Amino acid sequence: MFITTLLCLLALSMASFFLFNARARALAVGASSRLHSLPSYHGAYVALRVALPSIAFLLIWSLCQQPLIDRLVMSSLPAEATIGMDKGALDLILSEIKTVADGRIFGEPSPTILAAAEQYKEWRQLGQYALFAGGLGIAFVALYLAHRKLAVEFRARQRVERIVSGLMIFCSLVAILTTLGIVFSLLFEAYRFFELVPWHEFFFGLNWEPQIPLRADQVAGLGAFGAIPVFTGTLLIAVVAILVAGPIGLFSAIYLVEYAEPKTRAVIKPTLEILSGIPTVVYGFFAVLVVAPAITAFGQRLGIEMAPNSALAAGLVMGIMIVPFISSLSDDAIRAVPQAMRDGAYALGATKAETIVSVLLPAALPGIVGGFLLAISRAIGETMIVVMAAGLIANLTANPFEAVTTVTVQIVTLLIGDTEFDSPKTLAAFALGLVLFAVTLCLNVIALRIVRKYREMYE
Amino acid sequence: MNNPASPSQTPMSFFLTKEAMNRVRRRKAADLRLRLYGLVAIGLAVAMLATLFVSLIMTGYPSFVQTHVTLDVYLDPADIEADSPETGNYRAVIKESLLTLFPEVKNPRQQRALQGLISNGAQYMLRDEVTANPRLIGQTVSLKVPATDMVDQLHKGVISRQLPEDQRKISDQQIAWYDALAASGRITAPFNWALFFNSDSRFPELAGLKGAIAGSFYALAVCFLISFPAGIAAAIYLEEFAARNKITDFIEVNINNLAAIPSVVFGLLGLALFLQFMGLPRSAPLVGGIVLSLMTLPTIIIATRVALKAVPPSIREAALGLGASRQQVVFHHVLPLSLPGVMTGAIIGLARALGETAPLLLIGMNAFITSDPGGLMDPATALPTQIFIWADSPERGFAARTSAAILVLIGFLLVMNITAIILRQRFERKW
Numbered sequence: 049m050f051i052t053t054l055l056c057l058l059a060l061s062m063a064s065f066f067l068f069n070a071r072a073r074a075l076a077v078g079a080s081s082r083l084h085s086l087p088s089y090h091g092a093y094v095a096l097r098v099a100l101p102s103i104a105f106l107l108i109w110s111l112c113q114q115p116l117i118d119r120l121v122m123s124s125l126p127a128e129a130t131i132g133m134d135k136g137a138l139d140l141i142l143s144e145i146k147t148v149a150d151g152r153i154f155g156e157p158s159p160t161i162l163a164a165a166e167q168y169k170e171w172r173q174l175g176q177y178a179l180f181a182g183g184l185g186i187a188f189v190a191l192y193l194a195h196r197k198l199a200v201e202f203r204a205r206q207r208v209e210r211i212v213s214g215l216m217i218f219c220s221l222v223a224i225l226t227t228l229g230i231v232f233s234l235l236f237e238a239y240r241f242f243e244l245v246p247w248h249e250f251f252f253g254l255n256w257e258p259q260i261p262l263r264a265d266q267v268a269g270l271g272a273f274g275a276i277p278v279f280t281g282t283l284l285i286a287v288v289a290i291l292v293a294g295p296i297g298l299f300s301a302i303y304l305v306e307y308a309e310p311k312t313r314a315v316i317k318p319t320l321e322i323l324s325g326i327p328t329v330v331y332g333f334f335a336v337l338v339v340a341p342a343i344t345a346f347g348q349r350l351g352i353e354m355a356p357n358s359a360l361a362a363g364l365v366m367g368i369m370i371v372p373f374i375s376s377l378s379d380d381a382i383r384a385v386p387q388a389m390r391d392g393a394y395a396l397g398a399t400k401a402e403t404i405v406s407v408l409l410p411a412a413l414p415g416i417v418g419g420f421l422l423a424i425s426r427a428i429g430e431t432m433i434v435v436m437a438a439g440l441i442a443n444l445t446a447n448p449f450e451a452v453t454t455v456t457v458q459i460v461t462l463l464i465g466d467t468e469f470d471s472p473k474t475l476a477a478f479a480l481g482l483v484l485f486a487v488t489l490c491l492n493v494i495a496l497r498i499v500r501k502y503r504e505m506y507e
Numbered sequence: 508m509n510n511p512a513s514p515s516q517t518p519m520s521f522f523l524t525k526e527a528m529n530r531v532r533r534r535k536a537a538d539l540r541l542r543l544y545g546l547v548a549i550g551l552a553v554a555m556l557a558t559l560f561v562s563l564i565m566t567g568y569p570s571f572v573q574t575h576v577t578l579d580v581y582l583d584p585a586d587i588e589a590d591s592p593e594t595g596n597y598r599a600v601i602k603e604s605l606l607t608l609f610p611e612v613k614n615p616r617q618q619r620a621l622q623g624l625i626s627n628g629a630q631y632m633l634r635d636e637v638t639a640n641p642r643l644i645g646q647t648v649s650l651k652v653p654a655t656d657m658v659d660q661l662h663k664g665v666i667s668r669q670l671p672e673d674q675r676k677i678s679d680q681q682i683a684w685y686d687a688l689a690a691s692g693r694i695t696a697p698f699n700w701a702l703f704f705n706s707d708s709r710f711p712e713l714a715g716l717k718g719a720i721a722g723s724f725y726a727l728a729v730c731f732l733i734s735f736p737a738g739i740a741a742a743i744y745l746e747e748f749a750a751r752n753k754i755t756d757f758i759e760v761n762i763n764n765l766a767a768i769p770s771v772v773f774g775l776l777g778l779a780l781f782l783q784f785m786g787l788p789r790s791a792p793l794v795g796g797i798v799l800s801l802m803t804l805p806t807i808i809i810a811t812r813v814a815l816k817a818v819p820p821s822i823r824e825a826a827l828g829l830g831a832s833r834q835q836v837v838f839h840h841v842l843p844l845s846l847p848g849v850m851t852g853a854i855i856g857l858a859r860a861l862g863e864t865a866p867l868l869l870i871g872m873n874a875f876i877t878s879d880p881g882g883l884m885d886p887a888t889a890l891p892t893q894i895f896i897w898a899d900s901p902e903r904g905f906a907a908r909t910s911a912a913i914l915v916l917i918g919f920l921l922v923m924n925i926t927a928i929i930l931r932q933r934f935e936r937k938w
Contacts, residue, residue: 114786216744219737233779303545327862401538429769431865492767
């Protein structure tokens with residue numbers, strides 16, 4: 049019904065464009081003065097007036113319809129059927145009503161459920177009709193209102209441009225709306241989590257076992273939510289990644305900017321960029337398939353005890369992934385150093401290496417630091433590599449040969465499968481998400497500020 | 508300057524002493540070392556890239572062929588009724604055709620082991636064939652059916668015969684049967700079309716990517732339909748119309764930050780906002796597409812702004828001079844001229860969205876679904892989540908399938924990126 053209505057509205061809008069385009073043209077023929085706007089603007093004005101409000105109605109109605117009907121159905125249930133039930137039990141009843149309404153009847157539902165299912169079907173049907181009727185109704189009212197404006201002196205172009213500006217402004221606000229959506233959904237769910245688990249237990253607790261109930265009188269009654277080992281695990285893997293990517297990225301950037309021939313550079317730079325274009329799930333599989341077994345075998349030869357999903361393997365692969373980040377940002381930073389500073393160093397007799405180490409790198413340091421910060425934020429927020437290659441069990445250790453878990457791994461494992469929104473297990477993922485969001489946001493803001501400030505220094 | 512000890516007056520012989528020469532040599536060596544470090548760093552990165560591709564191709568390419576066994580199946584009218592061919596006992600028919608090849612196998616346990624050579628999907632393939640063409644009943648047809656995973660692995664040499672029997676899944680007896688089948692030319696390994704035209708399955712030899720490709724296609728279509736127009740509109744507004752003030756600065760900072768937020772956070776947004784609050788269905792490509800579009804939006808906005816900036820001001824001034832309004836300038840002249848750059852940015856953004864996994868996991872696009880999605884609201888998987896599911900499966904055959912799926916995904920990414928590069932080189936104007 050949604051698609052049908054949408055197509056109807058689009059067809060109506062298009063038809064009104066051509067109709068009013070032609071009518072404006074006809075108006076111009078007989079009129080003593082010229083049309084204020086081109087005929088196509090008259091058409092476009094009516095078409096926009098028809099399409100926009102009705103499609104907005106369509107979207108809003110189809111988003112609100114389901115929750116509305118759910119509420120109506122639940123309140124139509126006789127009071128004795130729902131008395132003393134908590135939210136989970138009510139949700140179960142609702143989903144039973146829905147499956148019965150869809151015709152998938154298992155066992156023998158009670159007569160109240162059957163009646164409610166009938167009611168549900170009726171309301172859903174009604175909602176569909178309302179969608180169609182409302183959408184078309186609004187479109188025709190808009191068409192009537194717009195049609196009365198058709199006149200030689202009507203300033204159609206200005207009206208159309210105002211509508212288009214409004215649309216463009218709305219689109220630029222989507223970015224802000226998305227950020228707001230993220231912030232509010234994280235804050236809201238995290239707040240509910242901190243109602244169940246005290247915040248100091250989360251931020252300072254040393255025990256992370258969300259799956260297993262430890263003691264019966266525990267606040268959550270479900271497990272331990274001390275996130276410190278999760279944070280340290282994230283840091284450990286990020287540190288390994290930076291230790292790998294930092295030198296490789298920085299040295300390759302130095303080579304590409306200062307030593308390489310332009311031709312070599314033109315080949316190698318895009319090759320390094322490929323590393324950042326590979327989907328992270330591929331890196332994750334690579335870590336499991338090749339890197340982790342290789343590292344374990346290597347460790348065995350050296351006599352080091354090593355977990356198969358060690359932090360080293362995950363960090364190493366993540367390091368490879370962020371090499372292009374560090375190398376391209378360092379590359380930009382080194383290249384932005386003015387040629388005069390290079391020439392000055394050469395004139396004093398410095399070798400290339402001396403120029404790089406004592407002139408270029410100090411001058412480019414803010415840019416390089418910014419690049420490293422962005423890379424760290426990338427490493428902290430990276431998900432698939434660690435989900436596939438790192439451990440699931442929180443482990444408070446600084447030993448890279450052991451398995452550790454990370455914030456992102458916990459978010460994914462807590463949310464895969466069941467998503468009951470009132471268990472602390474699920475909500476904990478949002479608390480972790482909030483921490484992740486806040487930390488990466490800070491790192492990004494600081495990094496971008498450093499990079500920008502430094503760029504202004506030389507421009 | 509008038510210092511008498513200035514270096515200009517140092518005698519030439521100072522530079523020819525042994526210490527001086529050593530110093531120069533050391534300095535040159537340090538220079539060489541730095542150059543070497545650079546080369547080693549690049550070498551390491553490129554070697555890792557090469558290892559990645561080589562290992563994926565090595566493990567993945569066998570999956571592009573699939574071992575089949577040719578059976579002569581007698582479609583016994585006793586097992587299959589002509590008026591309802593879809594309910595026939597095809598399992599028995601297949602079993603019978605195997606037993607005619609190996610009449611010496613009498614013991615039921617051994618018979619089961621023999622049946623274990625053939626994929627469980629064989630009976631359904633036969634059923635579909637007979638249902639489509641009921642006149643076959645009563646005849647003997649020659650049918651190529653997929654072998655099970657272990658036979659497939661044996662044929663491809665992944666399982667070694669040298670292993671002791673208790674360490675491999677396939678028994679010595681089964682290997683003997685396989686050898687007999689191979690000797691009579693009944694084992695073939697044609698191109699594995701099933702990889703592209705089957706949906707997911709619990710059995711590696713039957714599992715394919717059709718559902719995942721369809722799911723990714725739907726999600727990307729939604730993503731494109733939302734992020735392309737919205738991204739262009741936002742970029743035009745910010746680049747051409749917005750006044751420079753606090754609000755537009757804030758929007759800009761916001762867009763840059765949005766581009767750097769971890770993808771898993773977008774998954775949390777999708778879960779809390781679209782699934783829980785708005786009640787949209789789980790695992791639906793529609794939700795996946797919306798979440799991906801929010802992630803792609805900053806990429807498209809940034810790329811479009813760069814493309815708009817590249818159009819010289821003279822174009823705008825000429826159009827304004829001829830009496831065009833500011834919107835006419837943009838929509839009639841600037842935007843068409845920058846379209847190749849915009850398209851390039853959009854394709855690159857979509858390519859990134861195609862490889863994105865974490866947000867799709869959180870909204871449930873990693874379900875086990877054996878049919879391909881019929882629409883935007885049907886539960887579906889996507890290519891990267893399918894890779895994740897297969898990578899998690901313990902069967903040997905899925906390791907190869909995972910690599911093959913990755914190669915398919917990378918193939919798509921390659922096509923998209925090459926299109927973007929060609930678009931840029933062919934159509935982008937240099938001013």
